[in-house]
Amino acid sequence: MTEERIAELLKxxxxxxxxxxxxxxFISLDILLTVYHQWIGNREDGCQMKHLxxxxxxxxxxxxxxxxxxxxxxxxxxxxxxxxxxxKYVLITPKTFERFKLLDAQLFGSLKPRR
Numbered sequence: 001m002t003e004e005r006i007a008e009l010l011k012x013x014x015x016x017x018x019x020x021x022x023x024x025x026f027i028s029l030d031i032l033l034t035v036y037h038q039w040i041g042n043r044e045d046g047c048q049m050k051h052l053x054x055x056x057x058x059x060x061x062x063x064x065x066x067x068x069x070x071x072x073x074x075x076x077x078x079x080x081x082x083x084x085x086x087x088k089y090v091l092i093t094p095k096t097f098e099r100f101k102l103l104d105a106q107l108f109g110s111l112k113p114r115r
Contacts, residue, residue: 012107019103021075027058027066035076035090036100045081046091 016022022029034055038047052067053060067090070076075096081087092100 015103015106019099019106021070021073025062025066027056027062028070030056030058031063031066031070031090032075032092032096036092036096039092046079046089048081049078049088049090052090 016029020029020032031052034052035047038051053063056063067076071078074093077091077093079089079091081089
């Protein structure tokens with residue numbers, strides 16, 4: 001890996017920390033990315049809680065702790081399923097949507113397609 005690539009990775013980390021709640025653990029970042037990815041594919045329902053626990057390589061307790069913090073700080077919201085209220089869904093909030101837009105603009109806005 002070149003020095004230039006290392007510098008790019010450090011810049012990426014800096015931008016992520018600026019826009020998203022990335023602390024000493026990447027669990028919250030992984031939760032946000034997973035929920036946002038599911039939201040893009042299915043804006044109405046969001047991410048089913050079961051999918052979140054099954055797709056991330058962390059303990060259930062670790063995910064629950066970070067998820068609770070993200071909900072308390074307004075990054076995500078929880079809601080029961082429409083047809084089956086036993087199912088729980090994790091949804092992004094307007095705050096998260098706006099931060100991802102800023103992140104997208106800062107990381108990819110200056111990239112121009114190659115011809």
